[in-house]
Amino acid sequence: TATMKSELHPSVKTCTSSESVLATVRGAKSPEASVYLSNRGNSIRQQQGILQAGFAHYGANRYDIDNPNVSQLTVSLCFPMQLTRSDMLHVDPALLQYGDWRGHTFLREAVAEFLTHYCHSPKLLKADNVVVMNGCSALFSCIAAVICDPKDAILIPSPFYGAITEDVQLYSDVKLFHAPLESEDGNEDGRLFHLTVSKLEEAMQRAKQEGVNIRAIILVNPHNPLAEIYTPNEMLSFLQFAKRCIHAIIDEVYMLTVFDESVTFHSVLSLESLPDPQRTHIMWGLSKDFAMAGNRIGTLYTENQDLVEALTKLGSFHGVTGTSQHQVAQLLQDREWISKEFLPENRRRLKAAHRYLTDELQTMDIHYLDSSATLYVWADFRKFLRSPSFEEELYMWRCFLKHNVVLSCGQAFSCCTPGWFRIVFADQQDHLQLGLSLSIQE
Template identity: 45%
Template structure:
């Protein structure tokens, strides 16, 4: 996921009647503006047909002046519509000013395409008049979802349209913001192409069991028993398979919480959770803010303590929030921390004291590449404080680099939760052919242990060594962890003043250089200046990306110095 700059958790179900009245007024004004925009659009189309028949120099000169006026009107109308649209949706802050692409699409007319920064400012992007008219038929919820998507994925969409390619597009985007493991694509491709993966049976071509095909759930239970070191064989009836871990998290939030209720989650945290918790479940995520500073109570940066959890829960309840659970990510995204068994037990006992569910996301559990670090799955703990409220999520997207398979699994000790989760398979199941291939992959324990995991860990370690050596040469602080596909880095020295606004400016400077990183604000980090950078990339592309990274920071360093000198002169 790209950088959701303006996505903030919204308290659900708290809109009073004055807010609804105000929103209706904005909606009426928005419809008036869009009707006027449609009339102007029709007028512009008529002008376009006239333009084709103009031959004299004088006529073309007059039409050029009309064309310029048309651009100004189009831009103004777009800005007014966007402002009204942002005001009409409760809980979303007004977006930045729009830069119009023009009513007919200037790129098609041979003019210069908008820069990355302009694309970043289009919320929503006015591709043409017809796209803008769609807002007139959307419900309030539809408008909310549309704005949420635009603000979350606008950078990602720009990347999809302009990807870097060694031969065909050397000036395209290089993406170090997306957490995908591309280091073992050769191994995984070779394994998926072997003959035992090819099977077409009647049952695989028909509607599946909504909870997941029995053969896959049985294999997932065996797989997790082995790799999570469970004290006893896990029950396939407690496994639910859906199309991705985000689908599992979204469904689980709906099963455990009513709209407007909340989950605690240590921050910074994976920004996708903000998007999916609002998309369907309308569940609020309450950040438990962690600090980078080391004190006598916090022996490492961004350390999660029970005191922090207690404080966050107390403050939430004082505000009338109904907190239903705690979300933990282990290994952590974006920090890379791996929780010890003792730490996990402290967090689980805290949740037990307050009757909270615990959702543990372990999607990076096989991506701990530092041999000195021991990963402890929540499923390995014998004598869980509250097993009926403990739920674990895992998938193959990160550990096996096959995010396109869209596979996520839930393991819960609670039969009621598993039963309720099954209903989501009606909408979010995986194709039978894919389930068969996944089953065969997970069954091949010998290949996983002897071929894939050793190679994956070795390549991750090598890529990690490369990028951390580069960061050290630039005197950039970072969290040196041995897990995951990314590094959490501190770029505070390259932004002045150290604010989230300047963090966003640096983020856009990277985009202008066709380099995508994830900034700390998108992970709800309390402190400006932190970024996440993915290193599990093809070595040649990673080197190219780091070259662009260094070029941007070199310019940024001089810009900061110039600001400081200008400020000193003013004093």
């Protein structure tokens, strides 16, 4: 397989802060403080990340066929045609009025049934445990606001999807505390960036020493950016670790992207029992699994009614238009179409795109983490760095960007070791071809 088993490449051992690097992501200083904004407002305005910069670049060039992209930020291999069915245009007057801030009952019922089926839950999941908001960013923000006080922290293994940093910080003033996984961390199975309970223990110990108050842990499965799928036993061990006193927020937003039929993803909702059900909260959304990031829908499943009540109070900031809720409910209820048409075709295309990309990477002798899910590959470009530093990594990222090749470099995911890149393969093959050719020319 293409999984790396040896360490041939330069690396740095220390996890240097990349804040100063981030400050110059766009090759320019962040904007001057505005006299019209508060201190908080200025710091919000000056926020800029690599993922966001890459996305802005992608968005600006999306419709220009002369600008190929090796990568884009959301899957668009499959188009959910069901959205154009005529019954999608149902406008019940009640949909135009204020609704339940947790989401309309019909939608929460549809979500509960959908998750019961696709997560293989041993019991029927309940609509009362579902909260629907306009995206997972909104859910992260809300949850951070109500389970943390300002300056509290949430534990997260790194690398991780960098946007979560802003999700919990901008409104809620909560920090992420990293449990760093390093590229040298192969265990006996040869798994790199391997997460273990002892890594979490170490991070908790360090937080305690630094006086940081950890209120929760965020676990993303399948992982972003590693694309790793954790086993039920692994997830159970992480939940047992969390049981002591902190909440576990499980993000399963890529759960339906498993494209290798020999591999099974096990949702936390499929477990016979949870170690601490009142502190275990499962997120899902349509953006990745249904290729609809523009359809602002994120769902939370939690048995904790105190949490549901608190989130409901913030619901008016994160509401979804009634007619959209109707459309999403229709979509989720169409199991025939999802299981027999959309998912098989989406998986087939993801598998083909994944194979195309990984074949090319192998040809170029670029190592990567082998995976069976998600829309991206975590690849090792360390041998191309002139020196093992985040500055060099950023320089390489800018070179790609200059040629309209949007990769995301490791520091955007708070990766400890410079030189790793996330490559999204869910794009048209001719775009991938052109992008890879350009990469080679570099």
